[in-house]
Amino acid sequence: MLRRLAASVLLAYLVLTLTFFFIHLAPGEPSVLFSDPRINAEKRQEIRRAYGLDRPLPEQYWRWMTSVSRGNWGISLQSGQPVFEVVLPRLLNTALLVAAISAVEYGFGISFGVIAAARSGTALDRFIRAFFLVLYAVPVFWLALVAMQLFSVRWPLFPIGQMTSHRFATMAPWEKALDLAHHVALPAITLGLARSGAVVRYVRNGLLEVQGKDFIRTAHGKGLSTGRVLWVHALRHALLPLAQRLGTSLPILLSGSLIIEAIFSWPGIGYQAYLAILQRDYPVILASTAILGLTVVLGSLLADLLMLWLDPRVRHAAT
Amino acid sequence: MRQLRLTPSLIVFLLFVVIGLLGPWVAPADPNEQLDTVAGRYRPPATRLHAVHFEQGFWRLAERVERLPEGLAIERLGVRHVYDAASIANLTEDGVADQRFYLFGSDGFGRDVFSRWLHGARVSLSIALLSILIAMLVGVGCGALAAMGGRWVDGLLMRLVDGLLTFPWIFLIITLGALVPANPWSLIAVLGATAWMAIARLTRGELMTLKQRGFVLAARAAGASRWRIFHRHLLPNALPTLVVAATLRVGNIILVEAALSFLGLGVQPPAASWGNMIADGRDTMLAAWWISTLPGLSLVATVLAINLLSDNFRDALDPRQRSLDNLTLETQVRC
Numbered sequence A: 001m002l003r004r005l006a007a008s009v010l011l012a013y014l015v016l017t018l019t020f021f022f023i024h025l026a027p028g029e030p031s032v033l034f035s036d037p038r039i040n041a042e043k044r045q046e047i048r049r050a051y052g053l054d055r056p057l058p059e060q061y062w063r064w065m066t067s068v069s070r071g072n073w074g075i076s077l078q079s080g081q082p083v084f085e086v087v088l089p090r091l092l093n094t095a096l097l098v099a100a101i102s103a104v105e106y107g108f109g110i111s112f113g114v115i116a117a118a119r120s121g122t123a124l125d126r127f128i129r130a131f132f133l134v135l136y137a138v139p140v141f142w143l144a145l146v147a148m149q150l151f152s153v154r155w156p157l158f159p160i161g162q163m164t165s166h167r168f169a170t171m172a173p174w175e176k177a178l179d180l181a182h183h184v185a186l187p188a189i190t191l192g193l194a195r196s197g198a199v200v201r202y203v204r205n206g207l208l209e210v211q212g213k214d215f216i217r218t219a220h221g222k223g224l225s226t227g228r229v230l231w232v233h234a235l236r237h238a239l240l241p242l243a244q245r246l247g248t249s250l251p252i253l254l255s256g257s258l259i260i261e262a263i264f265s266w267p268g269i270g271y272q273a274y275l276a277i278l279q280r281d282y283p284v285i286l287a288s289t290a291i292l293g294l295t296v297v298l299g300s301l302l303a304d305l306l307m308l309w310l311d312p313r314v315r316h317a318a319t
Numbered sequence B: 001m002r003q004l005r006l007t008p009s010l011i012v013f014l015l016f017v018v019i020g021l022l023g024p025w026v027a028p029a030d031p032n033e034q035l036d037t038v039a040g041r042y043r044p045p046a047t048r049l050h051a052v053h054f055e056q057g058f059w060r061l062a063e064r065v066e067r068l069p070e071g072l073a074i075e076r077l078g079v080r081h082v083y084d085a086a087s088i089a090n091l092t093e094d095g096v097a098d099q100r101f102y103l104f105g106s107d108g109f110g111r112d113v114f115s116r117w118l119h120g121a122r123v124s125l126s127i128a129l130l131s132i133l134i135a136m137l138v139g140v141g142c143g144a145l146a147a148m149g150g151r152w153v154d155g156l157l158m159r160l161v162d163g164l165l166t167f168p169w170i171f172l173i174i175t176l177g178a179l180v181p182a183n184p185w186s187l188i189a190v191l192g193a194t195a196w197m198a199i200a201r202l203t204r205g206e207l208m209t210l211k212q213r214g215f216v217l218a219a220r221a222a223g224a225s226r227w228r229i230f231h232r233h234l235l236p237n238a239l240p241t242l243v244v245a246a247t248l249r250v251g252n253i254i255l256v257e258a259a260l261s262f263l264g265l266g267v268q269p270p271a272a273s274w275g276n277m278i279a280d281g282r283d284t285m286l287a288a289w290w291i292s293t294l295p296g297l298s299l300v301a302t303v304l305a306i307n308l309l310s311d312n313f314r315d316a317l318d319p320r321q322r323s324l325d326n327l328t329l330e331t332q333v334r335c
Helices: A002-025 A030-034 A041-050 A057-069 A083-118 A123-135 A140-154 A166-170 A173-210 A214-221 A226-248 A250-264 A269-278 A282-310 A312-318 B008-026 B113-148 B151-166 B169-177 B184-195 B197-211 B214-221 B226-262 B274-280 B290-317 B322-330
Strands: B047-053 B059-062 B064-067 B071-076 B079-084 B098-102
Touching: A002 A030, A002 A057, A002 A282, A002 B151, A002 B169, A030 A041, A030 A282, A083 A123, A083 A173, A083 A226, A083 A250, A083 A269, A083 A282, A123 A173, A123 B290, A140 A173, A140 A250, A140 B226, A140 B274, A140 B290, A173 A226, A173 A250, A214 A226, A226 A250, A226 A282, A250 A269, A250 A282, A250 B169, A269 A282, A269 B169, A282 A312, A282 B151, A282 B169, B008 B113, B008 B290, B047 B064, B047 B071, B059 B071, B113 B151, B113 B184, B113 B197, B113 B226, B113 B274, B113 B290, B151 B197, B169 B184, B169 B226, B184 B197, B184 B226, B197 B226, B214 B226, B226 B274, B226 B290, B274 B290
Parallel strands: none
Antiparallel strands: B047 B059, B047 B098, B064 B071, B071 B079
16 A cells, blocks of 8 residues: 555656656747747846746756645746646536546446346347447547537537536525536536447446356345346446546546537636647646646546455455 | 458548548649639538639639620529620630539538548548657657666656656647647657557567567577567567557547647648548538538548457457457547
8 A cells, every 4th residue: 555655656756757847848948938939038038037947957856846846836927827826726627527527427338338238149239339339439529519519509408618607606506506517417428428438348348257257146046136136246346447447547538628628618627728728828738737647646546545445355465 | 360351440441541642632622722712612512613714813603604695694692693705714615614513512711621621631641640650669669678678777667658648648748739839740749759658558568478478488598689589579479469559549649630630739720630620610510511520420430440440450369368458448538
């Protein structure tokens, strides 16, 4: 366990170090990234001094590490606010979206995976597998556009983008929750459905794998119904790799959420980074990427802890 | 290794490659040609228009032309105009010499969607292939170095890979992309520079497993050098798996490039790419569905074919191989 924790700390350190390298990878002069590129040489020297870019590299590295570990990520060129204050609330919005996406992804994936396994070899199984396989190849940004045009424009069931309605501030708490759910539904269903193909495959393969195992035969022998054996005994076994996957697929999920956020104007960290690109606000881009890197480190640590709690085999191996 | 058959997925993939290679030569029109922005825009698929070339140099597109004794009557956007023969440059016996046939319709600027689609295939294909080439070179190189170079090199390189894999791919691309000028070459470089990590990890894993196999131990006992073991025994055996991994990444890189171009961060207009064609049609999806639907469907078909193809490859290599199964599912960014 201590080893795992140490690995996470090392990874977090690596993320910050690599981020430092990204700044200095800039062709020519890193100060260009932190200011308007058109300013004159005198002003540029001032900025170089302000950011400490005129110091020797090891000293800059030390300053970078100490300042980011205190939450100081620089100043947004666009808004003039500290970057951390710009990015942090966005991170929470992204967390909400990502949670909703995962709920849809695992909800659909597990249900259809179990159905496919229960009816394995039949036309229904083949149809489910083919459907999710095709869905897995559909570009999410295009699927999102189509969904938006159909369900927000043609038949206005869902709002067009954004996270809240205009009168959100004056709403009662339960109304707020409802409003958020209404806004999160379409983006979550789009990306969740597009991602669920992998889950279907995991669950189906996992269930078929345990089919002949002793504990399944025992459950059948106890006289339990086929449905109960499948949905409780076998499924619990097939879900374990999914718990592991929660951590490993987080960076990929966050990549996808940038696209979804940009299309639905969801005020998350991905949309923020997208706007920052268009405005060439490099400190914000850099901080978004680095903070997401750190989030991934934390997320995979939590997923491993979850595994430890869920799977007695892992628990015994660890102690 | 079983024989590879000519499956539908292989046919679709080959079709994509052929379109990408030949596309620009068979394209009926210049992908950026805007003969008549007003009468030429938002024409549905399979529209045939007459292109009237006026002496002053400009063009007008007309649904119908009728040769009159004194000149030409045209019907443009449902309105009839009559011009005398001297003002038209491409007049013939029964109309005008030029026509435009919009197989996939035209977009909001009156450009031919079919020609743009052909050019876009070339862009997608070449960007994906070149960046996967870079990713393969760096990834296999780094993985081999880690597997052959001893504990310290291995530890250092693999921590670098771990660190880079921690960043979400798209964010890594935009962070590095903001440092370089916006052109196709930097796009290729950035995609290649951010796609090699999974390949490096896979290469290292494969080589490490192979190193324990009997024939490698035998070669080592016979006194073969490290380099000879690597390029005679290890690499040839690891290569099939690596090729499958690369094929798979191609499908994903095509999607990522399309997504970036869609957001305006990839291939810059007016150059056509399937991604920015979808962006062109995003506001008129219901009224002029063809602009974004056809590139969208083409992306689905191509990526599906590549995914199926790498599944086939994997089965052909070894049906029980789990390392690749995980790769199939897990390293694909859905975007």
